Amino acid sequence: MSDTVREIQAGQFEAEVHAATEPVVLDFFSTECPPCEALAPKFEAVAEQFKGRVRFLKIFRQASRDLATQLSVTGSPTLVFFKGGKEFGTRLMGDIKRSELKQAVEAMLAP
């Protein structure tokens, strides 16, 4: 994993997501999940493009059951977007295209 994408634990959610000053993309991933594997390189590439402006985080679903339940996340991968500590826009799930991810990130940066 590059330094542009960081993996967090459920306990860091408050500090890393809610308290973040920049917009955040949070990727819930699982093992034995081909669409998660497919998303990983696209997530890295888009994170690199928006380096310093948007925070790209990933969290391992199996180790974060309560947080996933709290956010009603029931599938992997699920990308949840946050702006100003609040969920923003529409979640992306399953087979996610690089262009869809880029568009969603740009929407968060729009004034």
Add this chain to the structure above:
Amino acid sequence: MADKYDLVVVGAGPAGLTAAMYAARARLRTLVLDEGMPGGQVKITHKVSNYPGFPEDVKGSDLAALFAKQAERFGARIARAVEITELDLRSHEKRFVLDEEDEILARAVIVATGAKPKPLGVEGENTFRGRGISYCATCDGAYFEGKDIHVIGGGSSAVEESLFLTQFARTVTIVHRSEAFRAEPTASQEALANPKIKVLWKHEPRAFVGDGALQRLRVENLKTRDTVELPTDGVFIFIGMIPRTELLKGIVPLDPWGCVQTDESMQTGVPGLFAAGDIRAKPFRQITTAVADGTIAALAAQKYLRETPA
């Protein structure tokens, strides 16, 4: 500078990877493009029992990896997780741009983009997708450990994936509009004998209901026309597939189901453009038939390349 290939295969499922294996063995410079990881629908199938050469069941993800490994062994290149952002399939020399950056030129193209799960088209389906609704048991089954879930459908996928989901869920209720499964008898009998599986025959889903997350599934009893809301922790939908032919729209004619018409050599009406696998108009869609299509398409593409000046 554009990268030049003899053959570009779009889609790394069984059809595409078989085509790539044949093409690479014939010393064609071959590139396979896929939006995700290689394997197509096979990679998210928990087990495969009807692919020859595997007398014991093989995990779909393992079979997918073996297909890819075999194609790569002979020199086919597989570009994983790439998106086609520009495309010209009509010209003599076919052209692709990947991820808005890399230009690829090809003398022949085989489109083997397969099929994707068909949505039900019922109220609330989009709202609760990923919030209780899933189309992939291997991906999301583990989210429903100890839960009470529903499966929609009555074909092979619905029945076999229900059996897989019993590993996690406390109960699996299959909602099926007919009075018998369309799945193979072996799997159907196994499902009917499984104590965790119940079946609601002659019922159809009408809506997904919940506050934030999916909580209830509204179904109609097709005999009595009564509608009830059933509490549920999750719903898996396996009601069939739709062909992924977005790439070919406006380039080759599609049949009313969105499938591509080809001749027996997998040729479309456009010179140098072939189609193989589940996107093709045909009566049966199996891994074995996809592999056969891929073989024929690769051999026909070789012939085309031999006979057509660059």
